[in-house]
Amino acid sequence: MSKNTHSFQAEVAQLLHLVTHSLYSNKEIFLRELISNASDACDKLRFEALDNAALYEDAPNLEVRVAFDKKARTLSITDNGIGLSQQEAIDHLGTIAKSGTREFMSRLSGDQKADAQLIGQFGVGFYSGFIVADRIVVESRRAGLPADQGVRWSSTGTGDFEVETITREKRGTSVILHLREDAEEFLNGWKLKQVISKYSDHISLPILMEKEEWKEGEDDKGGEMVATGEWEPVNKASALWTRAKKDVTEEQYVEFYKSISHDYEAPLAWSHNRVEGSTEYTQLLYIPAKAPMDLWNRDHKGGLKLYVKRVFIMDEAEALLPSYLRFVKGVIDSADLPLNVSRELLQESRDVKAIREGSTKRVLSMLEDLAKKATAAAPAAAPETPAADGVTDVVDKKEAEPAASDADAAKASEDAGKYAKFYAEFGSVLKEGLGEDFANRDRIAKLLRFASTTSDAATVSLADYKARMKDGQEAIYYITADTLAAAKNSPQLEVFKKKGIEVLLMTDRVDEWALSYLTEFDGTPLQSVAKGAVDLGKLQDETEKKAAEEAAEAFKPVLEKLKASLKDKAEDVRVTTRLVDSPACLVVQEHGMSTQLARMLKQAGQKAPEVKPVLEVNAEHPLVKKLERDEAHFDDLANILFDQALLAEGGLPEDPAAYVRRVNALLV
Ligand SMILES: Nc1ncnc2c1ncn2[C@@H]1O[C@H](COP(=O)(O)OP(=O)(O)OP(=O)(O)O)[C@@H](O)[C@H]1O
Numbered sequence: 001m002s003k004n005t006h007s008f009q010a011e012v013a014q015l016l017h018l019v020t021h022s023l024y025s026n027k028e029i030f031l032r033e034l035i036s037n038a039s040d041a042c043d044k045l046r047f048e049a050l051d052n053a054a055l056y057e058d059a060p061n062l063e064v065r066v067a068f069d070k071k072a073r074t075l076s077i078t079d080n081g082i083g084l085s086q087q088e089a090i091d092h093l094g095t096i097a098k099s100g101t102r103e104f105m106s107r108l109s110g111d112q113k114a115d116a117q118l119i120g121q122f123g124v125g126f127y128s129g130f131i132v133a134d135r136i137v138v139e140s141r142r143a144g145l146p147a148d149q150g151v152r153w154s155s156t157g158t159g160d161f162e163v164e165t166i167t168r169e170k171r172g173t174s175v176i177l178h179l180r181e182d183a184e185e186f187l188n189g190w191k192l193k194q195v196i197s198k199y200s201d202h203i204s205l206p207i208l209m210e211k212e213e214w215k216e217g218e219d220d221k222g223g224e225m226v227a228t229g230e231w232e233p234v235n236k237a238s239a240l241w242t243r244a245k246k247d248v249t250e251e252q253y254v255e256f257y258k259s260i261s262h263d264y265e266a267p268l269a270w271s272h273n274r275v276e277g278s279t280e281y282t283q284l285l286y287i288p289a290k291a292p293m294d295l296w297n298r299d300h301k302g303g304l305k306l307y308v309k310r311v312f313i314m315d316e317a318e319a320l321l322p323s324y325l326r327f328v329k330g331v332i333d334s335a336d337l338p339l340n341v342s343r344e345l346l347q348e349s350r351d352v353k354a355i356r357e358g359s360t361k362r363v364l365s366m367l368e369d370l371a372k373k374a375t376a377a378a379p380a381a382a383p384e385t386p387a388a389d390g391v392t393d394v395v396d397k398k399e400a401e402p403a404a405s406d407a408d409a410a411k412a413s414e415d416a417g418k419y420a421k422f423y424a425e426f427g428s429v430l431k432e433g434l435g436e437d438f439a440n441r442d443r444i445a446k447l448l449r450f451a452s453t454t455s456d457a458a459t460v461s462l463a464d465y466k467a468r469m470k471d472g473q474e475a476i477y478y479i480t481a482d483t484l485a486a487a488k489n490s491p492q493l494e495v496f497k498k499k500g501i502e503v504l505l506m507t508d509r510v511d512e513w514a515l516s517y518l519t520e521f522d523g524t525p526l527q528s529v530a531k532g533a534v535d536l537g538k539l540q541d542e543t544e545k546k547a548a549e550e551a552a553e554a555f556k557p558v559l560e561k562l563k564a565s566l567k568d569k570a571e572d573v574r575v576t577t578r579l580v581d582s583p584a585c586l587v588v589q590e591h592g593m594s595t596q597l598a599r600m601l602k603q604a605g606q607k608a609p610e611v612k613p614v615l616e617v618n619a620e621h622p623l624v625k626k627l628e629r630d631e632a633h634f635d636d637l638a639n640i641l642f643d644q645a646l647l648a649e650g651g652l653p654e655d656p657a658a659y660v661r662r663v664n665a666l667l668v
Pocket residue numbers: 037038041079081082083084092093122123124125126127173262
């Protein structure tokens with residue numbers, strides 16, 4: 001192949017521009033990214049070589065070499081991993097294959113600081129080389145291909161890249177950075193070692209650099225460091241999760257997280273354990289502080305890497321955790337699984353089942369721990385009972401001690417905010433667990449937080465709610481709506497407000513579905529206030545009940561007429577005591593699908609059963625009383641009553657024009 005020029009995928013060109021302009025303040029991360037790619041390439045080789053040892057050729061020791069050339073102003077990162085074929089170089093170094101790329105691009109604002117944060121979350125990988133280089137040359141040969149099928153890829157990071165065939169004896173990849181003038185600091189052995197030990201110490205392969213010695217200059221001209229030709233490792237070269245906890249600093253845990261997740265922010269919590277017993281494995285699990293772009297997609301792969309006896313097997317091993325914990329990042333290293341385990345085999349393995357259960361429990365305990373810290377910081381709230389699952393020994397666990405200094409106080413308040421932060425990012429995903437993980441449903445339920453009629457923020461746990469229930473209250477009441485405002489102002493809440501009964505306000509898209517799996521909490525049923533007839537049980541006194549029955553009796557003839565008038569729209573019409581200020585509201589039958597969920601399904605283009613709601617009217621309301629007197633407009637009034645009830649809960653009348661006509665007729 002002669003030299004060919006290719007254009008970058010449009011997104012890459014855009015990203016490159018941003019990388020060079022936004023990540024400037026944190027230049028050195030390019031080295032972490034390139035070393036991490038080099039290490040991944042070695043992992044891939046080791047994995048492919050399980051079936052084909054010939055791929056090792058004559059170099060079975062996998063390693064990464066970092067070298068610089070002061071005169072040529074180049075810095076190179078060389079690995080003897082899997083390498084790239086010509087086509088792979090074109091495909092992988094010219095496009096971004098990651099899911100969520102488009103979504104990511106659309107969120108960029110043009111504000112460099114904000115965008116730099118976003119890019120950090122997205123992970124720029126290879127392209128980060130352009131932060132420090134104005135030209136990058138990649139020379140590579142894929143393991144197993146003949147020497148004359150090497151490839152040289154080069155680009156100045158603007159719109160195009162060039163690809164040509166070269167002969168390369170050694171398999172693997174060299175990334176050669178032609179450094180910009182202002183990146184000269186990386187032409188220094190000491191500086192490079194410092195950056196490598198900061199970001200890449202956990203890499204399990206040796207990262208080698210040439211040993212340097214001080215050489216005096218001639219004629220008193222001052223000396224300089226010169227390379228000796230001898231290579232020495234500059235990292236510890238033991239995978240971080242294989243080390244004892246006491247040998248790993250907090251900073252190293254954070255850096256390791258950043259390198260496997262490409263996240264900018266530190267994680268909220270982590271847990272590192274060696275599990276022994278019938279299934280042996282090491283787990284290092286992290287709870288991120290920020291949700292990735294495509295978390296909502298249920299096809300979003302899990303964030304766990306699977307190793308077997310320290311050999312990398314696969315990324316995104318979704319079988320290791322249930323889907324509702326897909327936000328968790330980390331590593332599982334199993335001592336029992338066969339090295340050639342495939343995704344399909346994983347699904348069926350009993351060891352994997354044990355790992356999955358153990359890791360699920362571990363994540364839930366981490367979350368309980370965070371939640372407990374939040375509660376400890378807010379003494380007014382009801383204390384959370386920690387789940388007794390026998391799982392202890394969480395690395396980041398610190399007993400809540402009285403803050404001894406300002407620093408401790410700051411740490412305590414930071415810890416206290418972590419659960420709220422977690423919940424804002426991942427609460428909706430966690431809720432999916434109610435429907436997915438029956439064995440842990442109670443633990444998940446304890447972790448849920450909602451807004452309520454006493455708190456706009458999602459801070460109320462079901463346990464808090466229970467602790468505040470009124471004497472005689474027999475259910476946990478909730479309402480689902482599209483928005484907090486719609487939930488708060490819903491007519492269905494009126495009687496609850498009047499009686500001072502707290503109602504949970506649920507506005508998450510998954511609430512209705514998820515809550516259908518949670519019929520009770522700690523022995524108390526959950527009851528939607530928009531479903532079925534309102535039964536306040538002991539909260540309503542005898543006189544109230546009697547008055548309501550009498551009103552319903554007196555209203556019967558009007559009710560019959562209303563039913564006839566609205567027979568196409570309403571399943572039934574009845575008198576209610578749940579309304580105080582509003583004339584009417586809609587409810588669905590006890591086990592029916594809420595009108596809100598039906599609407600959502602329709603919007604999503606899915607089939608939803610036709611739900612005819614029940615219209616409940618407030619016999620005391622002047623508009624309803626008017627029905628008794630105004631024979632001429634009865635039909636119009638009845639329809640307006642129904643349509644307004646629909647509007648109040650965020651719906652739209654079936655025939656909006658007819659609704660407007662009817663209202664106007666009454667207005668003039
Ligand atoms: N040293 C290397 N050896 C072999 N292939 C490489 C090397 N560096 C990069 N690649 C290939 O280029 C692709 C793109 O790399 P890049 O760092 O941009 O993204 P990534 O590694 O896939 O994603 P991320 O960095 O977010 O994990 C890699 O997936 C890999 O296939």
